[in-house]
Amino acid sequence: MKFAIVLNGCSQTYRSQAEEIYGFLKTSFLTEGEGETFVVCENEKQRDEIIRYAPTALLHLIKMDRYQPEAILHFIEHYEGMKEFRYILFPSDFAGQELSVRLGSRLKGSSMVAVEEIDVLEDGVLCSKLVYGNHLRGYFKLDFPPFCISLQKGGKEPCPIPVIKNRQIFNYEQRSDQDSFIQTYLFKRSEKDEGLESAAFVIIGGYGLGSREAALNLQKKASELDAGFGVTRPVAMNGWMNMGKMVGVSGELVKPKLCLVLGASGSAAFMAGIKKSEFIVAVNQDAKAPIMNQCDVAVIDDYVPVMDALTALINTWQSDFETKRTSE
Known part of the structure; x- marks a missing residue:
């Protein structure tokens, strides 16, 4: 055939x-x-x-x-x-x-x-x-x-x-004049994160972030931690982050060793995008959010203090590691 x-x-x-x-x-x-x-x-x-x-x-x-x-x-x-x-x-x-x-x-x-x-x-x-x-x-x-x-x-x-x-x-x-009704056009490449699908550590922000400013701040923190950064569909659809960062059946499918999800409820479409992750940690103030029953570790708290504590912990670990390596 x-x-x-x-x-x-x-x-x-x-x-x-x-x-x-x-x-x-x-x-x-x-x-x-x-x-x-x-x-x-x-x-x-x-x-x-x-x-x-x-x-x-x-x-x-x-x-x-x-x-x-x-x-x-x-x-x-x-x-x-x-x-x-x-x-x-x-x-x-x-x-x-x-x-x-x-x-x-x-x-x-x-x-x-x-x-x-x-x-x-x-x-x-x-x-x-x-x-x-x-x-x-x-x-x-x-x-x-x-x-x-x-x-x-x-x-x-x-x-x-x-x-x-x-x-x-x-x-x-092949001529491309079949759509003669189009008078002008402009193609703009999306800001797709080519490394998101292969990242070992991914941080994903949900609608619970609350604002575009919060999403941008979280993206900056993810970069500082050398983590891939993605968002849920509501975040992208509200214009808080470009569509190339969206994770789920309509966006990227990730499979990191560690997936940290902040402020996302855990819709089925989104969970399909992270289901191949080796370990999922969810942070949400709503203990009844669907994702809390589908993750490996659930943290019922505001994501901001959790991220601050995580960042401080990782920075301390990196500092100790560098000190030890230098002394050797």
Whole structure:
């Protein structure tokens, strides 16, 4: 069976998208299939990285002057070999979700977003995904191919892509004037914290921080403690911190050795973002907050004195360590 992968090479997260897809392939029946990757790119500077991390040996490189969903859909829809693909996979980000749904409609097939697993049926495909705030697992049958599927963020462990020799690369240039109704545009890169997902120590602030100023102060303290810093969705949506710092199913999925959560209630969507942490400490004045029953250590207190005490303790430990090392 043939499948296609569609990736956004214009994105800062191209490599993580590719490794996410590759991890999914390694645990599904598609690993035995014949795959082709379609990647959109803006310039030659991206070319080497795109080629190195493409999940399949056969690569279609589509050069555009900017990322534009309409132009991407137009190219894929009219690609002459598109009818051969039964499955078309997209990454878990917003762009992947948008393209999967719109392409499924255009090709008169089926689509589903945030899919964790797929299984073959005699008359279709069965998709499973988390639903109702990640409290339940739902199973959905798709009847009409091609099946356009975007993955569930964190559903499968990303898998490093091995060096693929003897790649077959096809180059295209696609005009991006399908959205002529747009008169002017500006793309601004988000302030995504590239180290948050791999940080060993993460501090996360919730709505209980109370203000943007408090969030900025906590971010500064996290930096002083050499910790990654993230926030819950309410903090980001209120504009207290940029969206690139958001932790949860709509943001980053972290897996530190120590996760310190301050002033967060612990919604299911947020807990999904920290569930792989080795040790979770929650500080909240509300003893009945859901997170207090889901963490390893619960501290019922105002986060400010707790952070002050923690900072003083760590500074003292570091000072003692430096003194001991110097004396030796």
